[in-house]
Amino acid sequence: MRKMNKGVPEIELTDRSAGTVRYIEHGFPSDLIRWHVHEEYELHFIVATTGKVFIGDYVGLFGPGQLILTGPRLPHNWISKNDPESEVELRDMLLHFNHDTIEQGIKVIPELSQLLPMLERARSGIEFIGVDLDEVRSRFAEIRDATGLARIVLFFDFMNELAAWPNYRMLSTMQINSKANETMQRKINTVVEYVINNIESPISLQEVAELVGMTDSHFSRFFRKATGNRFVEFLNRIRVSRACCLLAETDEQVASICFQVGFNNVANFNRRFQELKGLTPREYRQQATQRF
Numbered sequence: 001m002r003k004m005n006k007g008v009p010e011i012e013l014t015d016r017s018a019g020t021v022r023y024i025e026h027g028f029p030s031d032l033i034r035w036h037v038h039e040e041y042e043l044h045f046i047v048a049t050t051g052k053v054f055i056g057d058y059v060g061l062f063g064p065g066q067l068i069l070t071g072p073r074l075p076h077n078w079i080s081k082n083d084p085e086s087e088v089e090l091r092d093m094l095l096h097f098n099h100d101t102i103e104q105g106i107k108v109i110p111e112l113s114q115l116l117p118m119l120e121r122a123r124s125g126i127e128f129i130g131v132d133l134d135e136v137r138s139r140f141a142e143i144r145d146a147t148g149l150a151r152i153v154l155f156f157d158f159m160n161e162l163a164a165w166p167n168y169r170m171l172s173t174m175q176i177n178s179k180a181n182e183t184m185q186r187k188i189n190t191v192v193e194y195v196i197n198n199i200e201s202p203i204s205l206q207e208v209a210e211l212v213g214m215t216d217s218h219f220s221r222f223f224r225k226a227t228g229n230r231f232v233e234f235l236n237r238i239r240v241s242r243a244c245c246l247l248a249e250t251d252e253q254v255a256s257i258c259f260q261v262g263f264n265n266v267a268n269f270n271r272r273f274q275e276l277k278g279l280t281p282r283e284y285r286q287q288a289t290q291r292f
Contacts, residue, residue, distance in 0.1 A: 022096040023144045026078050028088040030130045035077040035183065035193060041122055042070045043095040043162075044078070045136055048088045051080040052245060054196065055125035056172025057234050059241035061248060065133035069162070071122035072099060074172065075189055092096045093140040097154065112156070118163040125171035128162060172236055187212040188226050195235060199242050199262050205231055239263060240276045247285040254281045 021041075026032045028049055046066040053062040054077045055070060062078055070076050079090065102119065105112045120127070143154045174192075185191065191208050208231065209219035223231050239261040246257045255266050263269035273281050 018150070020097060020101050021143065021151055023140070024092075024094040025090060025144070026092050028086075028091040030091070032035060032092075033078065033080075033238065035189075035285075036074060037073050037075045037097070037189060039072050040096040040098045041072065041119065042076070044068050044070065044076075045093045045140055046078065047093060047133075047137060048091050048093065049080040051078060053078050056174035057175075057192070057229075057241065058125060058171040059196075059238065059245055060171070065131065065136070067124045067131050067136055068171070069118070069126045069130045071119065071125070073185055074123065074125055074174075075192055076125070086248045093137065093144075095140070095143065097155070115159055115163050121168075121170060124173065126168050127171055128165050129167040129169060131165075146162070174229055174234060184222075184226055189221070191223070191231075195238050199238055200260055201262060202264070203235060203262070236272050237276060238241070240273050243269070243273065243281065244277070244284060246279055254285075 004145075016066050041158060044067070046064055047064050049065055049263070050061065050063040053066070053068070054059050054075070055068065056074050056076070076183055078092065099119070102112060106116075138156075139158050143151055143158065146154050186223065194208060194211055195203060200284070205220065206216055214222060220231060222262075223229070223234070227234065229237075242261045243257050246252060246260065247254075250257075252260075258266050258269035263267075263272070270280060277284055279287075
């Protein structure tokens, strides 16, 4: 039986009256830990715990010190390893801000345009590599504790540093069309969630098209227009991303992992993996400690 969570990924509405830069923090477990999207950029810092991170079609591992910037309408979630006896007071520190703030600010302060290349990359999700956990936590705390103009000054100083940060990686190949309306967004979210929940099974274009009430040809055009990817490309990337987690976390045989993530033969798995990662699954496993 196919698996679907209760409801589609949640579209989160942010209270704009909270100010230009909104600070959020939460522990684990928390109701805020869920597969969701929103119109705002989100700068997300992990303080504690380890687990899996989902950003668009990217699936990877996270731990303390991870800093990721996600763009508007890019679905995301961080799921800690399940330990029912453990509770963490502070797991995540977040900053929310919207594109209109930057766009309008550029008209008055042209220098803010220096942030635009980073914000464009954020449509795919950006992980900043090599940041100092204590320094970043201190930055978030300063912004949290400040109000009014002082908060804005601290925020843009931090963003300026990140815009010039030399070591980063892009995460998702799926970029939601900025013109996508709420109905389109919900359909894409439903498809992404369905694929993630059923990655070990064969998934056809026909069944996902039926899931969102479209014909095969209509869905193919719709998905590529909305995300910039053909559905089969997206599906392969999700499967390979999940395989990366298993290669890094377990000592299971490559052949076993191949079938666990939905490929039906090892040769095809190895080929797709090398196309997307530039190395074989075994080579990836050898480098996993350094990567994560």
